Amino acid sequence: MGEWRGNLRVRLTVVFSLVFALAGGSVLAGMLIMVDNAMEYSMGIFFADKYSGFRPDLDQSPEQAMTSLAASKQTIMDSMQANLLFKGGLTLLAMWVLATAAGWFVAGRLLRPLSMITATAHRIAGRTLHKRIDLEAPPGEVKSLADSFDSMLDRLDEAFAGQGRFIANAAHELKTPIALNRTLVEVAMSRPDSPPQVHQLGQNLLAVNERHERLIDALLTLARAEDAVTERRQVDVAELATIAADTTESLARRLGVQIGRELAPSPVIGDPILLEQMIRNLIDNATRYNVDGGWVRVQTVARPRHAEIVVSNTGAVISSYEVPTLFEPFRRLTDRVGSSRGSGLGLSIVRAVAQAHRGDAVAVPRPGGGLVVRVILPRSAHPLAEPVLVAPAQPEPHDAPLH
Structure with a gap:
C-alpha cells in the first residue's frame, strides 16, 4: 500500500481523476440549477396563462384548482430533475472512468523520461558506470536533467577508471620494493658466515615483510571489492x-x-x-x-x-x-x-x-x-534486483565445532 501511495504516476492519476470529478460535479450541479430556474420560469408563465383562461368545474373551488395546478407543476419539475440527475450522473461516471484511464496513460507518457533516469540509476547502483540515458526529447526540464545526469556519469566513470589505474600502479610500486627487501633478507640469512643475530633479525624482518605484503593485498582486495564487479x-x-x-x-x-x-x-x-x-x-x-x-x-x-x-x-x-x-x-x-x-x-x-x-x-x-x-x-545477478536485507545473525547455541 505504501509503495502505491508513493508512486508518482498513481498520484498524478489520482489528481487528474479528482480534478475531473470535481469539475464534472460542479458542471452537473450548475446544470441542475440552471435547468431548474429555466423550467421554473417557463412553467410559471405556462401555468399563469393556463389559469387565466381556466374555468373551474362546479365541483372545484378556485383554491382547489390552484392547488391542483401547483401539484402538477411540482410533479413535472421533480420528474425532470430526477431524470437529469440520473442521466447526467451516469454520463459523468462514464466520463470520469475514461478521464482516469486517460490520466493514467498521460501520466505514464509524461513520466517515461524519469523512469529511464530511474532505471539508469538502478544500473549504476548495480556497479555499472557505462550506461547512459541518452534521452531523445525536445529541450526542457526533463531533457536538462537527463543530460546533467549523463555528464555526472561521465565524470564518475573517468574518476573510477583513474582510481583503477592508480590502484594498479600503487600495487606495482608497493610490492616491488617489498619483494626486493624479502630477497635481500633471505640472501643475507642464507650466507654460511651469518651470525645467529643476523638470522634472528632476518626472521623478524621477514615477519614484518610478510605482514606488509598481507596488508597491501588486503588493501587492493578492498579497493577492488568497492569497484565494479566485472x-x-x-x-x-x-x-x-x-x-x-x-x-x-x-x-x-x-x-x-x-x-x-x-x-x-x-x-x-x-x-x-x-x-x-x-x-x-x-x-x-x-x-x-x-x-x-x-x-x-x-x-x-x-x-x-x-x-x-x-x-x-x-x-x-x-x-x-x-x-x-x-x-x-x-x-x-x-x-x-x-x-x-x-x-x-x-x-x-x-x-x-x-x-x-x-x-x-x-x-x-x-x-x-x-x-x-x-x-x-x-542468487540473482540482475542489475535491477533489490539488494538483500540481512537480519541480525543469531549466536550459535553449540559449544563444539561441526565435523
Whole structure:
C-alpha cells in the first residue's frame, strides 16, 4: 500500500481523476440549477396563462384548482430533475472512468523520461558506470536533467577508471620494493658466515615483510571489492569455502584451533576470486582471533533466493556495541587483546565484497566469547534486483565445532 501511495504516476492519476470529478460535479450541479430556474420560469408563465383562461368545474373551488395546478407543476419539475440527475450522473461516471484511464496513460507518457533516469540509476547502483540515458526529447526540464545526469556519469566513470589505474600502479610500486627487501633478507640469512643475530633479525624482518605484503593485498582486495564487479558467473560458495578452509588449516594447526565444516551446495552468481577471498578472510579472521584449543565453524546454507555463509568461532568476549566498529577499516580485536596479528581489514573486505554482490554481512557476539558472522548473497545477478536485507545473525547455541 505504501509503495502505491508513493508512486508518482498513481498520484498524478489520482489528481487528474479528482480534478475531473470535481469539475464534472460542479458542471452537473450548475446544470441542475440552471435547468431548474429555466423550467421554473417557463412553467410559471405556462401555468399563469393556463389559469387565466381556466374555468373551474362546479365541483372545484378556485383554491382547489390552484392547488391542483401547483401539484402538477411540482410533479413535472421533480420528474425532470430526477431524470437529469440520473442521466447526467451516469454520463459523468462514464466520463470520469475514461478521464482516469486517460490520466493514467498521460501520466505514464509524461513520466517515461524519469523512469529511464530511474532505471539508469538502478544500473549504476548495480556497479555499472557505462550506461547512459541518452534521452531523445525536445529541450526542457526533463531533457536538462537527463543530460546533467549523463555528464555526472561521465565524470564518475573517468574518476573510477583513474582510481583503477592508480590502484594498479600503487600495487606495482608497493610490492616491488617489498619483494626486493624479502630477497635481500633471505640472501643475507642464507650466507654460511651469518651470525645467529643476523638470522634472528632476518626472521623478524621477514615477519614484518610478510605482514606488509598481507596488508597491501588486503588493501587492493578492498579497493577492488568497492569497484565494479566485472566478472560474474555461477559458482558454489560451498566449494569456495572448502578451498578457503583447506588453505587456513596449516595456520589453524599452528594456533591450536580446530576448523569444523557443514557445507551444503549453495550456488550464486558472482566473481569467484572475490568471493573466495571474502570467505578466506572470514575463516582467517576467525582463526587468528581465537583462543588456544578453540574452534571455528564454517556453514553454507542454500535458500530459495539467496545463499548464506555463517562463520562462528570461540575467542575473546565482545560487547554488542563494539561489533559495528569491527567492519570499519583498521579496527580489530587486537586493539583490546594486545595481539599484533592481522591488518584490521578482514571484516571490511567481507562486507565490501558482499555489498558489491548486492548482499550484506552482519555479526553478533557469541555467548562465552567469539563472533557469529553471517553473509548473505543473492542468487540473482540482475542489475535491477533489490539488494538483500540481512537480519541480525543469531549466536550459535553449540559449544563444539561441526565435523
